[in-house]
Amino acid sequence: MVNLIFNLMLNDIKIYFRQDKKTHINFIITVLIFTLMFINIGPNLKKYSENVFLLLFSAILFQGAYSINTLSVSQHALNNTKFLFTLPINSKSFILSKNLLTFIILITEFFIIELIFILSDLLPITHITKCLYFITALILDISISNILFKIDHKRDNFNVGSNVNLIKEGFKLLFVLSVFTALILFVILNSYRNFISKFVISIIFYIFSFKILEKKIINQANFLEEIDSQ
């Protein structure tokens, strides 16, 4: 099972790295603009560095909350999911591979941002002691992603229909993500105390979300039909 999960993750990573050149160029330009902006305004942020850090962390949480949806039923991923469901792959391996990959991506992003802030002297090196809280927040975020996917596993609607549809979908996404991100930040990061209890709660919540999603995907045909019909 470990080998299968590893292979599923590897294939998803290959999808990303084998996209067309345009996507890679867009990504590089975005990173360059972000870096330039950061270098220019970085020293002025010192006063608000903790808040800016939280803002960037919220962006990571935004990304994470729809991660399994993006990795499974987005325009590019849906055919791959259908293909996987023609093979003897159980729901457990499928969900674990997507969750684990999300966790690796999110934690990499988190550490890169943390590192930039520490190296730019915007945050003290002692900030790293709070890492476990942020990791707990990421686990909670992935759990929420599983639950959102259980409730709303429709295919990518952003490219379908009119501009009104685009605005409607965008607004809905923003609202849902904002609510859950605020909730995670409030539950985990409002105070850096009681780490153990928060960690245990997030693990229990992850197991709960995993179980309900697994129950949903166990009937793969029904699940695929729901995606296509929504």
Add this chain to the structure above:
Amino acid sequence: MFIIETNNLNKTYKNGTNALNNINIHVKKGSITGLIGENGAGKSTLMNILVSLINKTSGDITIFNLDLNNKNILSIKKDIGFVSNQILAYEHLSVVEYWNFIGTVYKLDKNDIKNRINDLLDVMDLSKSPNKLIREFSKGMKQKALIGGALIHNPKLLILDEPLDGIDPTSKIVIKNILKQFNKNGVSIFLSAHDLSLINDLCTDLIIIDNGIVKFQDNIEKLYNKYKELSLEEIFIKITNKTNKINKNLSWGETNG
């Protein structure tokens, strides 16, 4: 003994389309059973239900004497090789990576996977492009990659939905021979096709489906004995009662020349 059986199988899509109406089919173990019908007759729906890509509305399905349900689905899929009429594959992988992944899913030994991939590359005439991504392949080459993926784990049952669509004549002959060889070694094959020569060349049994209803199912020899001197195309038209349909023409086409 049957390898696939359906009992009063129905499928109604959410838009109200009745794709299958009380379908009772029996695919014999060790046979090559062909499934023919017009576009939209329900062939792909039936095949997709058999591999659990689509949910049935009602009825029972038995494959390898096991009920097709959530409990048995994984053990059933372990012995099935499936080719869809859509391109369902990891298209961002090279053909070698793709077959390697499928071999891993079916828990084949690493050396076995390597040897089988080399054989498949040779037989499918893909040895010149082992590292080319599947999405960069032509339609026929993609189809060959999918067929290779369905064969690599040496399944007991092959479900092939229009498998030779878009494939060049030479490769068609090669793949037909491979399917015959697999069948000789005990693999049952259930395939749909619009190319009736494929049915003629390969199939021992035939199912004709029209508007979601089975119009004929039996040994193909019996069909030819019943409709002596008629080709399979003519028999199909007769059984599905489409004689009126084939006489249609475009009015402006008649005035040319």
